[in-house]
Amino acid sequence: MNKWLKTILLLIGSAFLTRLIPFSSLFRNLDTMIHEFGHALMTLLLSGSVLRIELYADHSGVTYSAIQEGGKAILVSLSGYLLASLFALLLFYLYSKGRHDWGLILATGVALIMLLLYVRGSFGMMWLGGFIALNILMLVGWKKASKYYYLLLAFLTLEESVMGSLFLVYAAAVSPTRAGDASNLARMTPIPAIFWATLFFIFSLLCAKWALGLFFKRERMQTKLGSR
Secondary structure, X not given: OOHHHHHHHHHHHHHHHHOOOOOHHHHOHHHHHHHHHHHHHHHHHOOOEEEEEEEOOOOOEEEEEEOOOOHHHHHHXXXXXXXXXXXXXXXXHHHHOOOHHHHHHHHHHHHHHHHXXXXXXXXXXXXXXXXXXXXHHHHHOOHHHHHHHHHHHHHHHHHHHHHHHHHHXXXXXXXXXXOHHHHHHHHHOOOOHHHHHHHHHHHHHHHHHHHHHHHHHHHHHHHHHXXX
């Protein structure tokens, strides 16, 4: 089977199955958290200032920042979707190396930074606090369950990175001025929003293909070791 077709079918199957897991919707905000953290991190790297970050119950978010117009603002707008896709890939890479605990520590660290410094909305603060507490519990008290919890986070983040960029393509095609980061990039460049949205989508699919490849490589290796 074509690897791209296999990737798409696996993503569809994963999206369906994970929705059957109780409370899985709450953990989809991890992708939003990383997306907004990407904007904030790029802003700081480019000597801008992050004013605040909002995370919402519908899995959306917004980062308010002050940055010089031009190339710097373009990089900030690019960073959200790209970092979210790369983070999903990183989660699967760490799993393939047997270090899912590192992934949980990293996600917890990002959540703690955002809670202490940037997020001020009631839902965002409550979600981050609960996420941090649950991660610490998994790392310290429920180590046997932490692997399955980690895989749930990894697959949810991967799905959301792809589905979010796919929705952006739709939004850019139907209403180019209301397509989030793609619209911002279109305003700052002569390139239309649909191009930027498609770029994000292709990049997310590429990361998903690599991530699933790492996952099945790890599973095959464990199967071989178990059969010896």
